[in-house]
Amino acid sequence: MKSIHNMAPPAYPIPMMKSFMGLLIFLFASLLSLQSQTAVWEVQTPPLLPFQVIDTFPDEEAVILLKKGRITTGFDGMYVSTFVRMIILKEAGLENAEVNIPYLAKGGAQNIVFPLARTWNWDGKTFQKTELKRKDIHEAKLDNEVSEVSFVLPQVKVGSIIDYQFYLKKRSIVSYNWRFQSKYPTLRNELKFHRNEEMFYQKVFQNGLNLELQTVEDDENHWLLEHIPAMEEEPFIDNIKDYAPKMMLQLAAYAGEGIVETLLLDWEEFTKDIYDRKLLGRYLKKDKTYAATVKQLVGAIQKKEDKIKRLYDYVQHEVKWNGEFESFTDKKISEIHRSGKGNSAEITLLLTHLIRAAGIEAYPMLVSTRDHGPPIEAFPLMRQFNSLLCYAIVDDNPMILDAIDPLLPFSRLPEKDLNGMGFVLEKDNGRWEAIPQPAQTSHNIMTQLQLNEEGVLSGILREQWKGYLAYDYRLAIQASSSEEFVSAYQAEKLPQGEILDYTFEDLETVDQPLSISMTIATPDFCQQTGEYLYLSPLLMMRWEENPFSQSERIYPVDLHYPTTYSGLIVIELPEGYQIESLPKSSKMKLPEDEMSFAYFVQVMPPGKSIQIQYQFQINKTLYSPDEYPNLKLMYDVVMARHSEQIVLRKQ
Numbered sequence: 001m002k003s004i005h006n007m008a009p010p011a012y013p014i015p016m017m018k019s020f021m022g023l024l025i026f027l028f029a030s031l032l033s034l035q036s037q038t039a040v041w042e043v044q045t046p047p048l049l050p051f052q053v054i055d056t057f058p059d060e061e062a063v064i065l066l067k068k069g070r071i072t073t074g075f076d077g078m079y080v081s082t083f084v085r086m087i088i089l090k091e092a093g094l095e096n097a098e099v100n101i102p103y104l105a106k107g108g109a110q111n112i113v114f115p116l117a118r119t120w121n122w123d124g125k126t127f128q129k130t131e132l133k134r135k136d137i138h139e140a141k142l143d144n145e146v147s148e149v150s151f152v153l154p155q156v157k158v159g160s161i162i163d164y165q166f167y168l169k170k171r172s173i174v175s176y177n178w179r180f181q182s183k184y185p186t187l188r189n190e191l192k193f194h195r196n197e198e199m200f201y202q203k204v205f206q207n208g209l210n211l212e213l214q215t216v217e218d219d220e221n222h223w224l225l226e227h228i229p230a231m232e233e234e235p236f237i238d239n240i241k242d243y244a245p246k247m248m249l250q251l252a253a254y255a256g257e258g259i260v261e262t263l264l265l266d267w268e269e270f271t272k273d274i275y276d277r278k279l280l281g282r283y284l285k286k287d288k289t290y291a292a293t294v295k296q297l298v299g300a301i302q303k304k305e306d307k308i309k310r311l312y313d314y315v316q317h318e319v320k321w322n323g324e325f326e327s328f329t330d331k332k333i334s335e336i337h338r339s340g341k342g343n344s345a346e347i348t349l350l351l352t353h354l355i356r357a358a359g360i361e362a363y364p365m366l367v368s369t370r371d372h373g374p375p376i377e378a379f380p381l382m383r384q385f386n387s388l389l390c391y392a393i394v395d396d397n398p399m400i401l402d403a404i405d406p407l408l409p410f411s412r413l414p415e416k417d418l419n420g421m422g423f424v425l426e427k428d429n430g431r432w433e434a435i436p437q438p439a440q441t442s443h444n445i446m447t448q449l450q451l452n453e454e455g456v457l458s459g460i461l462r463e464q465w466k467g468y469l470a471y472d473y474r475l476a477i478q479a480s481s482s483e484e485f486v487s488a489y490q491a492e493k494l495p496q497g498e499i500l501d502y503t504f505e506d507l508e509t510v511d512q513p514l515s516i517s518m519t520i521a522t523p524d525f526c527q528q529t530g531e532y533l534y535l536s537p538l539l540m541m542r543w544e545e546n547p548f549s550q551s552e553r554i555y556p557v558d559l560h561y562p563t564t565y566s567g568l569i570v571i572e573l574p575e576g577y578q579i580e581s582l583p584k585s586s587k588m589k590l591p592e593d594e595m596s597f598a599y600f601v602q603v604m605p606p607g608k609s610i611q612i613q614y615q616f617q618i619n620k621t622l623y624s625p626d627e628y629p630n631l632k633l634m635y636d637v638v639m640a641r642h643s644e645q646i647v648l649r650k651q
Helices: 020-030 091-097 266-277 286-300 304-318 334-341 344-357 469-477 482-493 625-643
Strands: 004-006 062-074 078-088 097-102 109-123 127-131 136-143 146-152 161-170 175-178 186-194 200-204 212-215 219-228 244-257 257-260 362-367 387-394 397-401 421-424 433-434 441-451 457-466 498-503 514-522 526-529 530-533 561-574 576-579 585-587 596-606 609-618 646-650
Touching: 062 175, 078 091, 078 175, 091 097, 091 266, 097 109, 097 161, 109 146, 175 304, 186 244, 186 561, 244 286, 244 397, 257 576, 286 304, 304 344, 304 397, 334 344, 344 362, 344 387, 387 421, 441 469, 469 482, 469 514, 482 498
Parallel strands: 062 186, 441 561
Antiparallel strands: 004 200, 062 078, 078 161, 097 146, 109 127, 109 161, 136 146, 175 244, 186 219, 200 244, 212 219, 244 257, 362 387, 362 421, 387 397, 421 433, 441 457, 457 514, 498 514, 526 530, 530 646, 561 609, 576 646, 585 596, 596 609
């Protein structure tokens, strides 16, 4: 995430954790009610004139002119008023005339009340307003948990401005997230928060777009953002919602009968609470049950790191991951071991238990996987996490381990784990620790090929993958077979050629690079036109298109892990041909070695072969929108070299 700005914490004492039951009793004892609210428009003023907006957004289907939110808390629940004003600019935007508002209806958790809607059409002199009739508002049950309020605004056409408004009533007052960004550009979005004076909320503003959050009318609970870009999918970003500006509210404490009850702990109390409730303590106690097993596995090994690796290999192959990410388990260690399968928490806890039994310091580490979103350090809440890693310490150096995937080597975490930070659950020293950037992944090609007069390249091609690329290819081979993999490889990379023979190296040895050596014959990389041969010297490493062709970015670029692409390509030229032109050799680096590129093409004496040396190295993996121009420039340079050809002419 680009940045997270933590608002000032509430000014209340932090007593020991109290039972949540006290709050529930207090809630039901309160007579305060928001039910008396009636359906009144939040915005009474007419909208902007259509032509004031149309020329500014020539390519947009619709634009949100104004969105207003008002959150009110009481001891009978939380009301969230939402007002939206939007202009329809193109035919495709007419779909916004149909409004669907889903809500969690199960058990009365949520309800939609007081929906209103109206359409404004400009006749050249004044706005003509058409109100939605109550009978045209419908409610339906979508499934056992979710229902929906829906309606279609009347008289909507291109150029219309539509307003709609509704209240979401939540029985829970614990938390709410207000999103400022939409699928359409938004001119103005503001939120006002009215908390009950006996409730204290922690407020965190997620600002992945680096927009300026303004306070309105000197009210610290009234916020405003303007000129918010549309939320659009961009390549090289996992989840744009992790970067969308939003205000996150979390109930931290409440006052009742002169006593402040704390609900949101600090991280020290969070850790203590986990141990006090024995959620993890039983897994970290000394247990003689596995003493014999551990001694048998590591008894003759001296180095601590080698002991950990042996235990890691044992767990990785003895307990199969069931595909589920979890933070905790109710199972005993013996149950996990005996069943031979488990979720991510169970496998990690077994590994941690065995490492501790070997006399090595180790703790569970709470993490949130990439698709679950980054954890917010201002909120000590278990729901932020969805998995566990093992945090072992060898000679004061941490080792972070995840044994769920037998195709990954000891030194490499699953890609899903690479999400910035994790929280180490050491009893008296719970703390945030960085998840380290993984070692370099690489892709390397080496060839010794001959080019004939028909433009066919034949000879030996060796391709090697290391790190996550090796994992990806091993996974693909495991999902089918070596034969099917090679057949698919040929169809994708040598569609006009053929693979005459091939050999895999270290296919089963996951801590080594994966290699394939092939004898090939292919016309895929050379075109014959009359007396000329046009050769693409980078072969299958050649890019067909630039992944960063857009002129600017809204969201960061996330390349996940460091990667090096390299090649040493030797091509023997056909008799009777001379070199007409060669690509230019070039080098380029981004500041602080974030990326580097080197490309050399040379004729080998006595002029009968060409050698191409290529390396593109990515060291920094996360680039902000402000850094995007440098990144794009690098890829433009690389792409230019990829598109160049060696031209040969028949003598």
